[in-house]
Amino acid sequence: MKQGQKDQRKGNGRSETEEMISRIYPSIIRVFDVYEIQKSGDILYFFGTPKTDAENVMGELWAPLEQRGFGGTLKYELGEHVLIIAPVNKSKEKIWVNLVLFIATVFTTMICGALMSGVDLLNDPLQVFQGLPFTFAIMAVLGSHEMAHYAMARYHGMKTSLPYFIPFPTFIGTMGAVIRYKGPIPNRKVLFDVGIAGPLVGLFVSIVVTVIGLNLNVSTVKPLPTSLMFDIGFPPLFLMIQKLVGVTGSNLHPVAFAGWVGMFVTLLNLLPAGQLDGGHVLRAMLGKKADIISSMMPRILFLIGFYVVYWLKGDGFIWIFWALFLWAFAAAGHPSPLHDKVELDKKRILIGIITFILGLLCFTLIPFRPIT
Known part of the structure; x- marks a missing residue:
């Protein structure tokens, strides 16, 4: 038997x-x-x-x-x-994780928004809801970026997760959001479309948020004794919007500050290195030749940081940090799309060039420095 x-x-x-x-x-x-x-x-x-x-x-x-x-x-x-x-073992996506992280990020950004508005949360915790305008603005900026990636990936038949927001005790209450791609990228056109969708949509929302924020009344805020204050540098794009709106000065409404954050995030994401959005776009545009620029980018950022610290006597350590980060991040190279010989059309090449120019308009040598 x-x-x-x-x-x-x-x-x-x-x-x-x-x-x-x-x-x-x-x-x-x-x-x-x-x-x-x-x-x-x-x-x-x-x-x-x-x-x-x-x-x-x-x-x-x-x-x-x-x-x-x-x-x-x-x-x-x-x-x-x-x-x-x-x-392929297809595991069911745990949507509850995305939801819990989203709610937690709403809470942490609301706290930061309330602190920006001068609320003393220790003595009056119910005033935390004054931070909601900043929460709506920053979540719109970061969420639109990732949802654009998600929508474009699904449009091209790729499988991807919903965005994971990352609550974190930074001065904006979050480390942003990410999505996970499941499976390879079919070709360079799809790589380009998915990579560029996030920065373009996120930057558009950042501009809208900035315009709204610049038109809101800014109340005088008395810094709390334990608060850490920052002086921020405005990139050319933000200054152009200020000029068009007819608003000057560095005292920003939290909503306008969320627009500034969106521009800074766009700049970082469009750095043409590794598997950042800019790395995806450049890889799609140039093929394997993009690896040369990707390997040079950490060196360029390190030189910028060195110049700011030693020549301008400013805070350039953000660029040194990103140089070290990209050295590790870009070291593994960029995975090849399945159809790597499918070249981009002229329209996509033009959109890519314009997008990188918009990214440069979001650059400032000293994005922020603490006020002592």
């Missing part, structure tokens, strides 16, 4: 393997000549020769494999190509 059960399990294992192969084999042989198949657990190894450029094999296979619940990669080992295919 035991021997019969063992033979049945072997038979079931063979039938499962044959069923797996039959589901994906027709798609594989269109781009890959197979001469041997091996199996280890749930993983299938197809040894063979690519019928097309090796870089395009996974570009052709990704969609049909994904539709059948598989993922794969092509490797060249010991003088032969091997296509590694395995079932």
Whole structure:
């Protein structure tokens, strides 16, 4: 009886393997000549020769494999190509995590907004709701950026998570928001569209928030004894908006300050390095040549920081920090899209150039410095 059960399990294992192969084999042989198949657990190894450029094999296979619940990669080992295919375990997204982080970030940004308005939360904690205008503004700026990435990725058929807001005790109450991409990027056009959507939409919302904030009355705020005050530097884009609105001075309403934060975040995200948005856009525009600029960017930021600290006697450590961060962040390089040879059209190239110019208009040598 035991021997019969063992033979049945072997038979079931063979039938499962044959069923797996039959589901994906027709798609594989269109781009890959197979001469041997091996199996280890749930993983299938197809040894063979690519019928097309090796870089395009996974570009052709990704969609049909994904539709059948598989993922794969092509490797060249010991003088032969091997296509590694395995079932994809699809875990259910925990939306409650996104919601909890969102609520927590609303709370932390509201506290910061109340402090900006001069509220003494220790003696009058119910006045925390005075920070809501800042909360609405900063969440709109950061949320629109990530939702633009999300919407564009879903438009192109990519799977991605909803935004994760990050509550953190900074002077704005958050470290921003992120989304997780699930699976490879199909081609350079998709890489460009997804990468550029966030900065463009986020910057547009930042401009709108800035205009609204500059038209709000700014009350005189007496700093609390324990509060840390900052003097901020205005980038050219913010100064242009001030001139158009007819408002001057450095005393900002918290809503206008949220617009300034949006511009600063846009600048950082558009740095053409690593897997920042600017790195995605540049990689899509230039292909693998973008790696040269990506590797140079930390050095440029370090020189800017050094210049500010030693020549201008200002606070340039933010640029030194980002130089070190990008050295680590960009060291791994940028993953190649599946169809890496699909070049961008002239319209996308033009939009990319304009976007980087807008990013430069958000730059200031000394973004902020503490007032002592």
